[in-house]
Amino acid sequence: MFLESTREVRLASRPAGMPTAANFEIATTPVPPLKAGEVLVKNLWMSVDPYMRGRMVDRESYVPPFQVGKALEGGAVGEVVESSSPKFKVGDIVLSSFGWREHFVAADTQVHRVDTRLAPPQAWLGVIGMTGMTAWTGLTRIAHIQAGETVFVSAASGAVGAIAVQIAKLHGCRVVASVGSDEKANWVRELGADAVINYRTAGDLTAALKAAAPEGIDVYFENVGGAHLEAALNALKPNGRVAVCGMIEQYNATEAPKGPSNLAQVIMKRLRLEGFIVSDHWDHYPQFVGEMATWLAAGKIQTRETVREGLEAAPEAFIGLFRGENTGKMLVKLA
Amino acid sequence: MFLESTREVRLASRPAGMPTAANFEIATTPVPPLKAGEVLVKNLWMSVDPYMRGRMVDRESYVPPFQVGKALEGGAVGEVVESSSPKFKVGDIVLSSFGWREHFVAADTQVHRVDTRLAPPQAWLGVIGMTGMTAWTGLTRIAHIQAGETVFVSAASGAVGAIAVQIAKLHGCRVVASVGSDEKANWVRELGADAVINYRTAGDLTAALKAAAPEGIDVYFENVGGAHLEAALNALKPNGRVAVCGMIEQYNATEAPKGPSNLAQVIMKRLRLEGFIVSDHWDHYPQFVGEMATWLAAGKIQTRETVREGLEAAPEAFIGLFRGENTGKMLVKLA
Structure with missing residues (x-):
């Protein structure tokens, strides 16, 4: 597969108070050719989460702030569409922090295969993520x-x-x-x-x-x-x-x-x-996944998703979190 | 020793905001004859502490509120002047929660002998108390x-x-x-x-x-x-x-x-x-006393006391805590 460009959501300006659509811009960006050990991923779902608001402020925090003019980041689940890594093959479903974009190229150390037999792809952003x-x-x-x-x-x-x-x-x-x-x-x-x-x-x-x-x-x-x-x-x-x-x-x-x-x-x-x-607690993630997969298999945990469609909808999905527009997990379906 | 009456400080009214002298009254109260297992103690020192302000409010708390018209309570160190308990003899120096009064009668379970070889009597209200x-x-x-x-x-x-x-x-x-x-x-x-x-x-x-x-x-x-x-x-x-x-x-x-x-x-x-x-932590008091006695003996802990004299001075000593009038422990010397 050869893909010349893709689209991403960038921080256009830092919000003052409640974010507005004007704080975001959708931009087209080139997709570089794969180097050895890299994968090209087509995002299927991206997450919007309240904590991202903190990264829109230019201050010292536990994660570095988003940069104006640069793509935002966040949880995403996608499909490997091209691979020059021995660790991933086309069709693998992977979790990354390269949300807010339709495709991305990343080193194989930056994406993590998820087991879609335990839970569907988007659940790895939510209930089991x-x-x-x-x-x-x-x-x-x-x-x-x-x-x-x-x-x-x-x-x-x-x-x-x-x-x-x-x-x-x-x-x-x-x-x-x-x-x-x-x-x-x-x-x-x-x-x-x-x-x-x-x-x-x-x-x-x-x-x-x-x-x-x-x-x-x-x-x-x-x-x-x-x-x-x-x-x-x-x-x-x-x-x-x-x-x-x-x-x-x-x-x-x-x-x-x-x-x-x-x-x-x-x-x-x-x-x-x-x-x-x-x-800070990822060392316990395997324990959590084990417990949660068991609960899910037994039908003991219910979930709801509030889904917005397409990259254009991502800013409003995010803003909607602060208006209580979601019941359960707010997600953007990208493909 | 026979003592007909003694004096105590009572809560005259509940303070609104900063306490004033009018919230306190000094009253004379009879001293009952000793029953078996009781001691009569002459207080030498009493403590005033900021936490006592909380007990002057009529609300649910970890200690019951002081009652209007009744003697206040708090840490005190005194000398046993009469004993009908085999556990205490005249001259013993004891710690109790019967502060705000010149003498009191209490069961021998309500007073605790302190070791004045480790620290002087009033230190048991302060640095080692x-x-x-x-x-x-x-x-x-x-x-x-x-x-x-x-x-x-x-x-x-x-x-x-x-x-x-x-x-x-x-x-x-x-x-x-x-x-x-x-x-x-x-x-x-x-x-x-x-x-x-x-x-x-x-x-x-x-x-x-x-x-x-x-x-x-x-x-x-x-x-x-x-x-x-x-x-x-x-x-x-x-x-x-x-x-x-x-x-x-x-x-x-x-x-x-x-x-x-x-x-x-x-x-x-x-x-x-x-x-x-x-x-909540008194089970660790022996450990603390051990460490503190060692530090005191080695001259590694310094203390200052701000001392007011006489029961009449107790309300002002207490109020002074909120005006920063003390350096180190605020104490009232009663005898």
Whole structure:
């Protein structure tokens, strides 16, 4: 196969507040001929994730910021269409961090074959990929959930949240979930959540959480920040744990966000708040895949996908994450 | 010895904001005759501690609130003046939680003999008592300080802070301290702090901390809250730890305190914030006493006391804690 050029999404400018279409541009870029040990991959699916918003800011962080005028990056699953590597053959399905583009050339060390007998290609971006691994890591390796505990999951109809709800249930926990619509609430109940709060209509979140978990919560899986964290700090039992996965409410803030006013609860209740980044835990990925593949095979984990079609749709798919447009994993289907 | 009555300090009313003298009253109360197994103790020293402010509020907490019209409680060291217990003899020096009074009668299970060969009586309220144990617990059992790390201690000229500075140095750490006056800064430098910030004159604390620890801090021993915590979150290195001991800035707040605006640093830098209460760790008190007695005997720990005289002075001694009137441990000498 010979391909002269492909298309990619570049960062046109750094967003101020909520990203807009104008922060992105679609560009055509040449495809270089393969060197020894390289593969040409046609992307089938790409992931959009809230954490990418952080990389759009020019600041020191755990991953380097995206560069204006350069292609964005992110999880993608594609098909090898040309290979000059002995490790990959045409037709292999591979995972990479070269999302936001239709094709790419990369060294064979930069792509990873996925087993589509265990789960379909796009699931390796979601339930059995970074998304599922994030939920699993936060619950099991950061919060150390135990059977019988009450776990509160915010953004529970989101990609990570929906899996966190189900993993917590599989561990024998009681789950309280918060979501942003009644429709999402219904779905999260189907996933097994014992009590669901629609935070847009619930009014005072502390009162809502008190009603949903009168004896308090043991663990908070934090995806949101702001009033959710404040309510969780009020609801946590002594020695409670907070696995801090994300604070999506703050990612587009144009003013300094308000921190929780009740942080002194951390002392009075000897709470532990711990932030984590899934990439620090990849050494446990095989263990996670083993557990998740077993759950999937037994029909014990349900997923939903919100799919946008075509590279042009990628910026809006990404922006939609911050408007709560996704139920389950937000994906862009590229081919 | 027969004693008809003694004096105690009672909570006259619950403080709103900063406590005032009017929130306290000194009352005379009868001393009951001893029953079998009881002792009569004449207090020599009593402790005033910031945590007591929390007990003046009528709310659920790890210790029950003080009751209006009843004597306050707190650490005290006294001398047994009458005993109907085989476990104590007249002249024994004992530690109890019956502070805020000149004498008391208690069961022999409620007082604990202290070894005045290891440290003088009042030190059992301070460096080798709850105060020192708090510093030791936060650094070693919560933050797990390691030699070579940089540790930031706020309220570093306070009772707990001054000991934390010295324990961190004894563990081979670099110590950055914050205090509220140049005089306190000088003392904390004498204790071994490598860099000292006077937070009242430093301006932007994030910048001051950056200057004091250009490569960042590994551990923050949190006594203050507010801008101190915000600056620490900015300064912490990846995988940094915060031992949350207190947030004195907030104890007298009349409006909801502002939380740190940069709590998302917890995710980006995978930070761990952990609150603790020394009373959860008393099983390690013998270990602490062993280490501290060795350090004291070797002259490796210095202490200062700020002493007020007489029971009448106790309310002002307590209020003075929130005005930074103490250098080192604030004590009331009762006899």
